[in-house]
Amino acid sequence: MTDYRRLxxxxxxxxxxxxxxxxxxxxxxxxxxxxxxxxxxxxxxxVRNPDAPREADLPRELFTxxxxxxxxxxxxxxxxxxxxEPARTDILLALSSGADVVTANKALLATHGPEIxxxxxxxxxxxxxxxxxxxxxxxIRPLRDSLAGDRVQRIMGIVNGTTNYILDRMDTEGSxxxxxxxxxxxxxxxxxxPTADVEGYDAAQKAxxxxxxxxxxxxxxxxxxxxxxxxxxxxxxxAARHAGYVIKLLAVCERLADAEVDSPTGEAISxxxxxxxxxxxxxxxxxxxxxxxxxxxxxxxxxxMFYGAGAGGVQTASAVLGDVVSAARRxxxxxxxxxxxxxxxxxxxxxxxxxxxxxxxxxxSDEPGVLATVAGILSEGRVSxxxxxxxxxxxxxxxxxxxxxxIGTHTAREQDLSDTVDRLAASGVVGRVVSVLRVEGN
Amino acid sequence: MTDYRRLxxxxxxxxxxxxxxxxxxxxxxxxxxxxxxxxxxxxxxxVRNPDAPREADLPRELFTxxxxxxxxxxxxxxxxxxxxEPARTDILLALSSGADVVTANKALLATHGPEIxxxxxxxxxxxxxxxxxxxxxxxIRPLRDSLAGDRVQRIMGIVNGTTNYILDRMDTEGSxxxxxxxxxxxxxxxxxxPTADVEGYDAAQKAxxxxxxxxxxxxxxxxxxxxxxxxxxxxxxxAARHAGYVIKLLAVCERLADAEVDSPTGEAISxxxxxxxxxxxxxxxxxxxxxxxxxxxxxxxxxxMFYGAGAGGVQTASAVLGDVVSAARRxxxxxxxxxxxxxxxxxxxxxxxxxxxxxxxxxxSDEPGVLATVAGILSEGRVSxxxxxxxxxxxxxxxxxxxxxxIGTHTAREQDLSDTVDRLAASGVVGRVVSVLRVEGN
Numbered sequence: 035m036t037d038y039r040r041l042x043x044x045x046x047x048x049x050x051x052x053x054x055x056x057x058x059x060x061x062x063x064x065x066x067x068x069x070x071x072x073x074x075x076x077x078x079x080x081v082r083n084p085d086a087p088r089e090a091d092l093p094r095e096l097f098t099x100x101x102x103x104x105x106x107x108x109x110x111x112x113x114x115x116x117x118x119e120p121a122r123t124d125i126l127l128a129l130s131s132g133a134d135v136v137t138a139n140k141a142l143l144a145t146h147g148p149e150i151x152x153x154x155x156x157x158x159x160x161x162x163x164x165x166x167x168x169x170x171x172x173x174i175r176p177l178r179d180s181l182a183g184d185r186v187q188r189i190m191g192i193v194n195g196t197t198n199y200i201l202d203r204m205d206t207e208g209s210x211x212x213x214x215x216x217x218x219x220x221x222x223x224x225x226x227x228p229t230a231d232v233e234g235y236d237a238a239q240k241a242x243x244x245x246x247x248x249x250x251x252x253x254x255x256x257x258x259x260x261x262x263x264x265x266x267x268x269x270x271x272x273a274a275r276h277a278g279y280v281i282k283l284l285a286v287c288e289r290l291a292d293a294e295v296d297s298p299t300g301e302a303i304s305x306x307x308x309x310x311x312x313x314x315x316x317x318x319x320x321x322x323x324x325x326x327x328x329x330x331x332x333x334x335x336x337x338x339m340f341y342g343a344g345a346g347g348v349q350t351a352s353a354v355l356g357d358v359v360s361a362a363r364r365x366x367x368x369x370x371x372x373x374x375x376x377x378x379x380x381x382x383x384x385x386x387x388x389x390x391x392x393x394x395x396x397x398x399s400d401e402p403g404v405l406a407t408v409a410g411i412l413s414e415g416r417v418s419x420x421x422x423x424x425x426x427x428x429x430x431x432x433x434x435x436x437x438x439x440x441i442g443t444h445t446a447r448e449q450d451l452s453d454t455v456d457r458l459a460a461s462g463v464v465g466r467v468v469s470v471l472r473v474e475g476n
Numbered sequence: 477m478t479d480y481r482r483l484x485x486x487x488x489x490x491x492x493x494x495x496x497x498x499x500x501x502x503x504x505x506x507x508x509x510x511x512x513x514x515x516x517x518x519x520x521x522x523v524r525n526p527d528a529p530r531e532a533d534l535p536r537e538l539f540t541x542x543x544x545x546x547x548x549x550x551x552x553x554x555x556x557x558x559x560x561e562p563a564r565t566d567i568l569l570a571l572s573s574g575a576d577v578v579t580a581n582k583a584l585l586a587t588h589g590p591e592i593x594x595x596x597x598x599x600x601x602x603x604x605x606x607x608x609x610x611x612x613x614x615x616i617r618p619l620r621d622s623l624a625g626d627r628v629q630r631i632m633g634i635v636n637g638t639t640n641y642i643l644d645r646m647d648t649e650g651s652x653x654x655x656x657x658x659x660x661x662x663x664x665x666x667x668x669x670p671t672a673d674v675e676g677y678d679a680a681q682k683a684x685x686x687x688x689x690x691x692x693x694x695x696x697x698x699x700x701x702x703x704x705x706x707x708x709x710x711x712x713x714x715a716a717r718h719a720g721y722v723i724k725l726l727a728v729c730e731r732l733a734d735a736e737v738d739s740p741t742g743e744a745i746s747x748x749x750x751x752x753x754x755x756x757x758x759x760x761x762x763x764x765x766x767x768x769x770x771x772x773x774x775x776x777x778x779x780x781m782f783y784g785a786g787a788g789g790v791q792t793a794s795a796v797l798g799d800v801v802s803a804a805r806r807x808x809x810x811x812x813x814x815x816x817x818x819x820x821x822x823x824x825x826x827x828x829x830x831x832x833x834x835x836x837x838x839x840x841s842d843e844p845g846v847l848a849t850v851a852g853i854l855s856e857g858r859v860s861x862x863x864x865x866x867x868x869x870x871x872x873x874x875x876x877x878x879x880x881x882x883i884g885t886h887t888a889r890e891q892d893l894s895d896t897v898d899r900l901a902a903s904g905v906v907g908r909v910v911s912v913l914r915v916e917g918n
């Protein structure tokens with residue numbers, strides 16, 4: 035055994051991920067020391083209740099309720115409590131005490147990222163957060179380092195395992211949303227309160243983190259447009275399949291030209307989370323179950339995809355430990371940490387100024403002239419039609435005399451599209467706007 | 477414009493990748509400076525003939541034939557000449573002069589990696605080589621950093637675009653190898669002398685690099701078992717498709733337990749390149765055209781896949797520039813470079829001691845008792861049969877009275893399998909051993 039320099043590692047939180055991290059730090063101590071060039075000594079675990087049952091068998095004496103004492107004097111602080119406070123205060127204390135910080139806290143980074151990165155910059159420390167964006171999938175280093183000499187044009191990410199699990203089962207089994215959700219809750223794929231996943235809040239936090247990194251811009255969470263998947267019913271899913279699409283909850287981060295922005299280059303970005311149609315042949319379409327994937331389009335590198343397990347205690351622990359080894363190597367190598375680059379500082383445009391393609395499904399009266407009226411309203415609204423299909427409506431599904439129109443549009447501006455849909459709804463010939471979905475990925 | 481510290485960047489070589497790198501360095505200078513925290517000043521390009529035509533429009537005064545003078549005094553040296561010499565001498569000179577080195581030279585790293593990494597360690601410099609393993613796909617940082625706290629069990633990579641292009645077209649079009657190769661040469665997907673690609677030399681170099689990194693072990697190129705794809709004909713491809721497989725040239729890097737190795741943990745590794753059957757539903761099966769993908773199985777992280785363009789001047793330039801920005805950040809941050817970790821130093825087992833599954837295709841006399849004889853020889857050879865299929869042989873394809881047996885085995889040891897195939901060939905009941913292929917990915 036080489037006699038390595040010892041680094042004091044403090045762990046905050048011992049839930050599913052924290053327990054795994056503590057367990058692996060102890061179990062693979064020799065191997066980790068060889069890789070880090072330093073012995074990683076777990077000096078303590080701060081928790082609210084030291085006597086609570088844990089997923090891993092950890093010595094009682096490691097646990098403490100005094101996080102402050104633990105943090106001061108640590109070389110590396112791993113924050114796995116989640117939530118805003120006390121995580122924020124603890125991380126700022128760690129940085130001001132000269133520790134590097136490893137965190138998986140997406141909620142905190144998406145809301146207080148700039149404050150935390152500034153605090154790290156001031157003392158020359160680093161904040162590592164590979165586990166905060168797509169679980170075990172290495173995406174932070176590729177974006178921050180590997181693509182640092184390139185220009186990212188677009189990221190499309192399946193970054194929430196719960197919703198992908200639900201949508202995938204709805205697609206493959208033809209099941210209803212509520213049934214699959216109940217089953218997912220029973221199997222542990224969804225929380226008792228599924229709001230954060232199903233309404234897209236979790237994906238929006240990750241989108242803010244990915245967009246900040248990819249576009250060298252601090253993207254506030256409030257700037258992320260967010261829609262969940264509750265509106266996706268079996269019928270919508272079936273229609274998508276019939277048209278050669280699959281529906282995925284996508285986090286889209288996009289560089290775009292925008293005439294209205296006050297930016298020297300005319301460049302802006304859009305960051306949005308919504309269920310979208312993607313073609314069956316797109317690599318993201320074959321991401322099944324609770325898996326995640328991040329599809330990146332860069333100017334020089336072309337199309338890249340990163341795929342893997344999105345969540346799970348042991349998978350996330352892998353990402354956290356990778357960060358711990360990186361932090362240790364930096365401690366040993368010396369020098370200051372590399373700060374977050376936010377110098378591009380691109381404006382984030384509101385959803386109304388985004389352009390994409392759409393698929394609009396309408397119920398209309400089955401009479402002569404209706405299609406002409408619908409087409410006229412679309413044209414007036416600057417929405418150009420690419421395809422129209424009058425779908426077969428199974429008997430009994432809707433009243434007789436009603437037909438279903440599925441309209442695929444060319445690229446249109448969201449505000450134009452949404453105004454046009456309002457006018458269609460009020461036109462008298464449209465009985466019901468069944469769905470309006472964006473089409474991404476082609 | 478911030479007044480950044482200037483870093484002197486020297487470029488060696490101005491072929492397809494070098495020209496793109498020089499062009500992008502100049503075109504995106506401001507953006508790269510913001511990201512690197514330093515102005516990256518391209519001070520010169522060493523080439524054999526400064527007057528040769530280039531793919532990018534670069535000032536004549538940048539070119540020089542005096543690489544030594546250019547290297548000494550540079551902060552970052554980018555080596556894109558390829559080949560062993562003078563690349564090796566130039567890189568060693570750069571490191572000893574205190575420069576960080578960025579290279580895409582897989583041949584050099586696969587043969588002289590330890591010498592170069594040792595030289596970097598001695599002066600505290602870093603060698604970056606993201607472009608050497610899978611073109612634009614970020615795989616080096618994920619393996620070295622993101623998975624540094626995990627244990628990689630297996631890597632299966634499609635790391636050669638030319639052979640994937642050829643095999644993919646054979647699979648989708650039912651074409652013959654020679655026809656597709658000729659077409660690939662015409663279209664620029666294959667070199668006039670395709671040996672390096674088609675015989676697996678290029679993939680073997682990349683396999684050595686990936687295995688070294690993943691298993692913290694210096695893997696010499698000679699230890700990589702290598703087979704090319706010339707033996708794959710249309711008939712073999714058709715049979716694979718019929719059985720639910722696709723044939724890909726795989727670089728397999730695997731951690732395994734081996735009773736014969738002199739290693740304290742009983743652990744060893746295998747590194748091998750060969751055409752293998754993989755199930756159609758495996759993520760690697762849907763990697764089409766000249767694309768690359770690296771599938772990684774890690775103890776904690778589970779299955780990960782990294783997908784993208786494998787080669788091409790501008791794609792590779794993206795990986796090179798990412799490394800240049802990393803090198804610049806390290807220069808600004810101070811501290812010594814993180815060396816290559818080879819402390820695990822696991823033995824590499826010869827191919828004979830590897831275990832995998834096989835598919836054996838035989839032509840046998842169509843007589844009673846033949847299958848019993850074949851089964852007996854397999855059983856004596858410790859090769860356990862999983863499936864047997866007597867395939868329909870189209871009339872005229874083989875002589876009458878000859879049947880084709882396709883035997884799928886359970887996991888067997890390569891040496892046992894190959895001895896057994898020899899005995900089958902000599903048994904008198906087997907007319908011809910049509911093919912023996914490994915099955916990977918399930």
